Amino acid sequence: MKDEKLEGILYYLIEKVNKVSRRYSQKIFDEQGWDITKDQWLVLKKIADNNRISQVELARALFKDTAAINRIINLMVVKKLVKRESRPDDKRQVELLLTSKGQKMFEVMLPTVVEIRKKGVEGLSTKEAEQLKMLLGKMINNLE
Amino acid sequence: MKDEKLEGILYYLIEKVNKVSRRYSQKIFDEQGWDITKDQWLVLKKIADNNRISQVELARALFKDTAAINRIINLMVVKKLVKRESRPDDKRQVELLLTSKGQKMFEVMLPTVVEIRKKGVEGLSTKEAEQLKMLLGKMINNLE
DNA sequence: ACCCAATAATTGATATATCAACTAATTATG
DNA sequence: CATAATTAGTTGATATATCAATTATTGGGT
Numbered sequence: 001m002k003d004e005k006l007e008g009i010l011y012y013l014i015e016k017v018n019k020v021s022r023r024y025s026q027k028i029f030d031e032q033g034w035d036i037t038k039d040q041w042l043v044l045k046k047i048a049d050n051n052r053i054s055q056v057e058l059a060r061a062l063f064k065d066t067a068a069i070n071r072i073i074n075l076m077v078v079k080k081l082v083k084r085e086s087r088p089d090d091k092r093q094v095e096l097l098l099t100s101k102g103q104k105m106f107e108v109m110l111p112t113v114v115e116i117r118k119k120g121v122e123g124l125s126t127k128e129a130e131q132l133k134m135l136l137g138k139m140i141n142n143l144e
Numbered sequence: 145m146k147d148e149k150l151e152g153i154l155y156y157l158i159e160k161v162n163k164v165s166r167r168y169s170q171k172i173f174d175e176q177g178w179d180i181t182k183d184q185w186l187v188l189k190k191i192a193d194n195n196r197i198s199q200v201e202l203a204r205a206l207f208k209d210t211a212a213i214n215r216i217i218n219l220m221v222v223k224k225l226v227k228r229e230s231r232p233d234d235k236r237q238v239e240l241l242l243t244s245k246g247q248k249m250f251e252v253m254l255p256t257v258v259e260i261r262k263k264g265v266e267g268l269s270t271k272e273a274e275q276l277k278m279l280l281g282k283m284i285n286n287l288e
Numbered sequence: 289a290c291c292c293a294a295t296a297a298t299t300g301a302t303a304t305a306t307c308a309a310c311t312a313a314t315t316a317t318g
Numbered sequence: 319c320a321t322a323a324t325t326a327g328t329t330g331a332t333a334t335a336t337c338a339a340t341t342a343t344t345g346g347g348t
Contacts, residue, residue, distance in 0.1 A: 210297065215298095
């Protein structure tokens with residue numbers, strides 16, 4: 001069976017964009033001396049958006065397993081960026097919220113993160129960026 | 145600072161496509177009873193394309209660290225899918241090649257993998273798929 | 289031939305991804 | 319209302335991602 005080379009395959013390209021963007025972000029975080037990973041940033045961002053979210057809700061929002069989220073939160077609790085509070089009306093759940101250190105971290109990082117987002121779409125028109133989002137959305141619908 | 149919600153952010157969408165496609169592939173591999181990960185498949189594919197590749201070359205092709213490749217190859221050697229041979233003209237390097245089991249595995253899997261690729265772009269025109277690749281390529285150039 | 293810088297592979301440490309198993313708490317249902 | 323099914327969180331095991339350090343080998347310059 002004849003087969004296309006890896007380089008022309010869409011999934012491969014998507015994985016490459018994903019990796020270069022993660023590395024680009026992480027490099028800047030490290031240069032700034034921010035002791036935080038890109039995944040931990042996403043947690044910070046999501047909790048800042050929706051205060052008092054549970055771990056399951058957070059896992060869904062970030063497409064992660066609850067096991068993965070649990071471990072990320074453990075590390076962020078140790079770093080005092082996030083705290084857990086038990087939800088009184090459902091004792092199985094914990095509510096996640098930012099500590100004041102976490103809130104400050106979020107605010108300090110945000111402008112830089114916005115620049116990192118812009119960097120990726122440099123040279124793309126608004127229309128192209130929208131087209132890109134639309135096509136990626138279609139792929140997601142095909143596969144999930 | 146006002147900030148866009150996660151759901152509208154391009155990097156986030158790309159990460160989502162990457163995850164759903166990986167999970168979709170892995171689910172099918174598991175259903176077929178193939179004891180192989182999606183990353184190990186990529187190794188199989190790349191070695192099948194370029195016989196006798198070194199670990200550094202493989203790492204570059206798959207955007208992985210040589211440390212990561214080394215560990216993936218270790219597992220694949222244990223599974224007898226791949227073997228290492230020392231390169232006589234440069235004793236630092238090893239050449240990777242498929243075992244006959246690895247070659248057979250590749251041939252068995254390939255048609256299914258081609259279907260998995262098609263699934264992702266269902267409902268996209270050829271033009272749209274090309275547009276998508278082009279835009280992703282631009283993002284890579286911006287970030288690497 | 290000798291020293292030094294660069295390269296390939298490897299290993300250790302830490303973070304994340306995933307599945308499976310488990311506990312505790314809640315909800316559904318007979 | 320008692321029990322079964324479901325849900326949230328946690329932990330263990332294994333695979334991958336990344337950086338740093340180490341070893342062996344090679345190539346360049348003198």
